[in-house]
Amino acid sequence: xxxxxxxxxxxxxxxxxxxxxxxxxxxxxxxxxxxxxxxxxxxxxxxxxxxxxxxxxxxxxxxxxxxxxxxxxxxxxxxxxxxxxxxxxxxxxxxxxxxxxxxxxxxxxxxxxxxxxxxxxxxxxxxxxxxxxxxxxxxxxxxxxxxxxxxxxxxxxxxxxxxxxxxxxxxxxxxxxxxxxxxxxxxxxxxxxxxxxxxxxxxxxxxxxxxxxxxxxxxxxxxxxxxxxxxxxxxxxxxxxxxxxxxxxxxxxxxxxxxxxxxxxxxxxxxxxxxxxxxxxxxxxxxxxxxxxxxxxxxxxxxxxxxxxxxxxxxxxxxxxxxxxxxxxxxxxxxxxxxxxxxxxxxxxxxxxxxxxxxxxxxxxx
Amino acid sequence: xxxxxxxxxxxxxxxxxxxxxxxxxxxxxxxxxxxxxxxxxxxxxxxxxxxxxxxxxxxxxxxxxxxxxxxxxxxxxxxxxxxxxxxxxxxxxxxxxxxxxxxxxxxxxxxxxxxxxxxxxxxxxxxxxxxxxxxxxxxxxxxxxxxxxxxxxxxxxxxxxxxxxxxxxxxxxxxxxxxxxxxxxxxxxxxxxxxxxxxxxxxxxxxxxxxxxxxxxxxxxxxxxxxxxxxxxxxxxxxxxxxxxxxxxxxxxxxxxxxxxxxxxxxxxxxxxxxxxxxxxxxxxxxxxxxxxxxxxxxxxxxxxxxxxxxxxxxxxxxxxxxxxxxxxxxxxxxxxxxxxxxxxxxxxxxxxxxxxxxxxxxxxx
DNA sequence: CTTATTTGCTTAAACGTTTAAGCGTAAAAT
DNA sequence: ATTTTACGCTTAAACGTTTAAGCAAATAAG
Numbered sequence: 007x008x009x010x011x012x013x014x015x016x017x018x019x020x021x022x023x024x025x026x027x028x029x030x031x032x033x034x035x036x037x038x039x040x041x042x043x044x045x046x047x048x049x050x051x052x053x054x055x056x057x058x059x060x061x062x063x064x065x066x067x068x069x070x071x072x073x074x075x076x077x078x079x080x081x082x083x084x085x086x087x088x089x090x091x092x093x094x095x096x097x098x099x100x101x102x103x104x105x106x107x108x109x110x111x112x113x114x115x116x117x118x119x120x121x122x123x124x125x126x127x128x129x130x131x132x133x134x135x136x137x138x139x140x141x142x143x144x145x146x147x148x149x150x151x152x153x154x155x156x157x158x159x160x161x162x163x164x165x166x167x168x169x170x171x172x173x174x175x176x177x178x179x180x181x182x183x184x185x186x187x188x189x190x191x192x193x194x195x196x197x198x199x200x201x202x203x204x205x206x207x208x209x210x211x212x213x214x215x216x217x218x219x220x221x222x223x224x225x226x227x228x229x230x231x232x233x234x235x236x237x238x239x240x241x242x243x244x245x246x247x248x249x250x251x252x253x254x255x256x257x258x259x260x261x262x263x264x265x266x267x268x269x270x271x272x273x274x275x276x277x278x279x280x281x282x283x284x285x286x287x288x289x290x291x292x293x294x295x296x297x298x299x300x301x302x303x304x305x306x307x308x309x310x311x312x313x314x315x316x317x318x319x320x321x322x323x324x325x326x327x328x329x330x331x332x333x334x335x336x337x338x339x340x341x342x343x344x345x346x347x348x349x350x351x352x353x354x355x356x357x358x359x360x361x362x363x364x365x366x367x368x369x370x371x372x
Numbered sequence: 373x374x375x376x377x378x379x380x381x382x383x384x385x386x387x388x389x390x391x392x393x394x395x396x397x398x399x400x401x402x403x404x405x406x407x408x409x410x411x412x413x414x415x416x417x418x419x420x421x422x423x424x425x426x427x428x429x430x431x432x433x434x435x436x437x438x439x440x441x442x443x444x445x446x447x448x449x450x451x452x453x454x455x456x457x458x459x460x461x462x463x464x465x466x467x468x469x470x471x472x473x474x475x476x477x478x479x480x481x482x483x484x485x486x487x488x489x490x491x492x493x494x495x496x497x498x499x500x501x502x503x504x505x506x507x508x509x510x511x512x513x514x515x516x517x518x519x520x521x522x523x524x525x526x527x528x529x530x531x532x533x534x535x536x537x538x539x540x541x542x543x544x545x546x547x548x549x550x551x552x553x554x555x556x557x558x559x560x561x562x563x564x565x566x567x568x569x570x571x572x573x574x575x576x577x578x579x580x581x582x583x584x585x586x587x588x589x590x591x592x593x594x595x596x597x598x599x600x601x602x603x604x605x606x607x608x609x610x611x612x613x614x615x616x617x618x619x620x621x622x623x624x625x626x627x628x629x630x631x632x633x634x635x636x637x638x639x640x641x642x643x644x645x646x647x648x649x650x651x652x653x654x655x656x657x658x659x660x661x662x663x664x665x666x667x668x669x670x671x672x673x674x675x676x677x678x679x680x681x682x683x684x685x686x687x688x689x690x691x692x693x694x695x696x697x698x699x700x701x702x703x704x705x706x707x708x709x710x711x712x713x714x715x716x717x718x719x720x721x722x723x724x725x726x727x728x729x730x731x732x733x734x735x736x737x738x
Numbered sequence: 739c740t741t742a743t744t745t746g747c748t749t750a751a752a753c754g755t756t757t758a759a760g761c762g763t764a765a766a767a768t
Numbered sequence: 769a770t771t772t773t774a775c776g777c778t779t780a781a782a783c784g785t786t787t788a789a790g791c792a793a794a795t796a797a798g
Contacts, residue, residue: 034538036784047748052786062746083458083514084784087449087753094492094513103474111468112495124513126460127493129478147460147490148449172400285681315651317683402754413778418756428776450754453783 035076043072055080086148095125095338096144098154100132100181104282105310106327107155110179113331114153121339123150134159141165151175151338156183158220158253175341177352179334180325183224189341189352191333195225198323198358199232199277200239202305205321206275207240209366211303215248215273217262217283229279229307248273252283259286267294275303275366281310284320288365292317304365318364326356401442409438421446452514461491461704462510464520466498466547470648471676472693473521476545479697480519487705489516500525507531517541517704522549524586524619541707543718545700546691549590555707555718557699561591564689564724565598565643566605568671571687572641573606575732577669581614581639583628583649595645595673614639618649625652633660641669641732647676650686654731658683670731684730692722 037055041048046065054061054069072078086092095118099107115125126147130137137157144152145168152169155178163186169176170188182190206214216233219226230249237244247269252258259278263286266273278284284306291298298304298318306313306322313320337352403421407414412431420427420435438444452458461484465473481491492513496503503523510518511534518535521544529552535542536554548556572580582599585592596615603610613635618624625644629652632639644650650672657664664670664684672679672688679686703718 034784037786038784048785049749049787050747052784053747056786060744060746065746079511081453081514081784082512083449083453084753085786087447087453087755087783088785088787090753092449102468102477103471105469108469108474111493115493115495119509124492124494124509126490127477127481128490129481143485143490145445146448148447312678312681315678315682400754403756404754414755415757415779416777418754419777422756426774426776431776447754450783451756453785454754454756456783 034081035073035078036081037078039076040069040072040078043076044068091150092148093123094147094149095123096140096147096149096152096154097125097127098130098137098140098144098152098156099127100130100155100157102127102129104308106180106308106325109327110155110331110334113328114335117332117335118338121342123342130157130160132157132159134162138165141169145169145172145174149174150342151177153177153179153334153338155179156181156223158223161222175338177334177337177341179330181223181225187351189337189354191330191337191352191354191356192225193323193325193330193356193358195228195358196232196235198307198360199229200236201358201360202277202323203233203236203240203242205360205362206277206303206305206366207242209275209299209303209368211275212242213248213271213273214242214275214277215250215266217250217252217254217259217266217276217278217287219252219254219279221251226279233277252279254278254280254283256282256286256289259283260290261286263287263290267296273302275299275305277305277307279307281306281308281313281320281322284322285312285316288316288318288320299364299366299368306365309361313361314363321363321366322361324359324361326358329356400447401439401444402447403444405442406435406438406444409442410434457516458514459489460513460515461489462506462513462515462518462520463491463493464496464503464506464510464518464522465493466496466521466523468493468495470674472546472674472691475693476521476697476700479694480701483698483701484704487708489708491519496523496526498523498525500528504531507535511535511538511540515540516708517543519543519545519700519704521545522547522589524589527588541704543700543703543707545696547589547591553717555703557696557703557718557720557722558591559689559691559696559722559724561594561724562598562601564673564726565595566602567724567726568643568689569599569602569606569608571726571728572643572669572671572732573608575641575665575669575734577641578608579614579637579639580608580641580643581616581632583616583618583620583625583632583642583644583653585618585620585645587617592645599643618645620644620646620649622648622652622655625649626656627652629653629656633662639668641665641671643671643673645673647672647674647679647686647688650688651678651682654682654684654686665730665732665734672731675727679727680729687729687732688727690725690727692724695722 037048037051040051050061051069054066097111097114102108102111111127118125126144126149128140130140134157137160151174163183166176166186177189179191182192203214218230221227221230234244250262250265252262259282266276276287278287284304288304291302296302304320306320309322309324313322333354403414403417406417416427416431417435420432463477463480468474468477477493484491492510492515494506496506500523503526517540529549532542532552543555545557548558569580584596587593587596600610616628616631618628625648632642642653644653650670654670657668662668670686672686675688675690679688699720
């Protein structure tokens with residue numbers, strides 16, 4: 007059934023045009039088409055395209071030429087199936103519309119793109135259920151690894167164990183968990199709280215309140231611990247009234263600030279564990295004509311762009327989102343490249359940076 | 373070589389545990405493993421899992437049970453290869469860290485997720501070159517469709533033609549092109565400009581400037597046309613000085629505002645074609661102590677969240693990002709479901725909404 | 739001039755699924 | 769009793785690659 011045809015120029019041309027015609031009718035070019043045109047085996051074509059040393063330069067050139075003419079595009083699915091690698095990395099974030107997460111994502115994408123990986127982004131919307139579904143979807147899509155920041159709701163780690171048990175690299179960032187024995191990249195939340203309190207003390211604040219995130223979430227817990235320890239260090243009052251747990255949305259920031267203002271003995275500074283909630287707090291203060299920072303100083307967390315846009319601008323903590331993204335990608339690549347299964351864990355804790363702005367600066371005591 | 377074993381409970385249990393043991397050693401469960409356990413063919417298993425009517429209820433139950441026990445996860449790559457569908461949709465945006473795009477993406481993701489599709493997000497960073505690479509990557513990944521918003525730089529459409537020529541559904545949103553004969557979802561930019569000018573005229577403005585985007589980008593061109601026509605309608609001066617082309621970054625917004633303030637005859641209103649540039653303009657005005665809106669009224673475009681956070685809050689245009697995302701996903705799904713190749717084009721133009729805020733409201737003429 | 743080695747390919751199987759075609763067996767229709 | 773239909777499965781090929789193994793021919797080494 008195989009016609010042996012002398013591979014001279016005329017025949018080549020004929021065969022090529024025959025194939026091009028077929029292509030117009032439909033179908034995508036495969037390695038087999040190229041092989042047929044050149045009367046060599048598909049295996050040889052595959053090797054030629056991968057610049058295998060056991061294929062002659064002449065054949066390689068011919069293959070590349072025909073591939074170009076036939077507008078050949080490798081079928082990623084086929085090679086992924088055969089090689090057992092999809093070159094896809096799953097990313098799970100609570101949401102993409104915060105600057106922190108979108109910046110992390112952008113940097114992950116850039117770093118992985120260079121190495122031929124694509125990312126699939128999924129959002130949990132802070133829901134544990136959605137997060138589980140995301141994990142299932144990503145595993146189903148045969149991702150080579152997962153980079154994730156956990157939802158606020160997430161307490162059970164069984165789904166993350168599932169990833170580990172599949173032998174798929176898992177890298178957590180920002181919202182991580184100590185219990186889960188995986189790579190982690192984040193900032194030093196505990197120290198950040200110290201920096202903030204230190205700064206506020208320097209500004210002359212005596213009663214510092216903290217609108218914190220959920221205690222059960224490790225990072226927020228660390229911020230709370232840092233806050234308490236820093237207060238102790240400076241022998242400042244630690245009052246239950248001044249430490250409030252919040253969902254850290256703008257709306258909840260408003261509520262919790264209102265709650266603080268209702269106190270007989272108001273704080274002279276409020277440290278909010280998230281910028282969006284800090285914005286809510288700021289709105290309430292502005293609406294009530296309370297001077298910032300003279301009456302109450304305000305500090306946020308995350309250095310979202312708007313903190314530099316509002317009036318007054320809000321002092322905040324820069325979480326080094328780009329560095330986190332880069333490190334997360336790098337950590338994944340280390341796993342992907344090593345064939346070794348056992349490997350020491352990467353726990354990268356970056357030092358955060360306090361960006362001092364108007365909401366806490368140059369406080370003149372009344 | 374095939375051992376015929378009576379499928380009684382004892383044997384089943386034995387075979388199951390044998391397989392589970394193997395799994396612990398490594399490897400993922402395949403349809404073949406399930407078939408072996410039950411002594412049926414892989415084909416039967418496949419059909420059972422897809423609830424094929426030609427498989428008995430009894431077998432289906434058994435298959436589902438074994439699948440669960442062996443922790444079977446279908447290999448998406450294999451089925452995608454076989455079926456010629458990856459159930460992956462590529463999304464290309466200039467950047468993800470603007471609220472507009474991340475909101476569109478979020479809505480696309482939600483809508484497609486329901487139908488079993490995943491999205492791969494890529495960013496062009498407004499670069500034509502990056503955009504071309506993104507397209508190549510997405511085609512390489514065998515996406516079933518592409519939803520894109522073009523980079524500012526993009527003028528040549530050959531790469532988009534490439535998508536069309538592959539027969540892959542292409543849906544553009546916001547930044548589209550008339551020349552390219554594809555589905556499009558966007559807002560009515562021309563009318564939006566009319567709404568803005570109308571509003572400013574009502575506020576008593578007589579000299580309305582426009583810091584516009586690049587003329588070559590269709591949407592910005594439409595905004596410019598709308599601006600000019602609206603001015604004509606109200607017999608207001610159309611001056612070259614008052615119409616400036618900008619990259620619409622915050623920084624460029626500052627520059628262009630500064631340029632306008634240097635004019636002998638300053639405008640009494642500035643309509644900026646993008647919120648980030650409007651923010652830059654606002655900063656300059658605030659810094660110079662120019663009253664907004666009393667001295668100069670300001671209007672932005674895009675309704676980014678910060679427009680409601682800054683002082684004064686900025687009047688802007690709501691682009692209905694969620695609706696755009698939903699419609700884009702819906703349009704893709706129409707293509708994906710229909711086997712029909714020829715189909716009428718969807719050009720969905722949504723009416724935008726003017727959100728009036730402090731920067732243009734209650735202008736008291738001096 | 740024989741034997742090794744290298745070169746440049748081919749063959750065939752594999753990755754895990756899906757699916758068209760086929761084939762016994764049993765039930766229903768004639 | 770024979771034919772038809774339906775059921776419930778099996779067989780085998782296919783999707784497009786990659787890759788281990790193998791094999792002739794050419795070249796080098798002895």
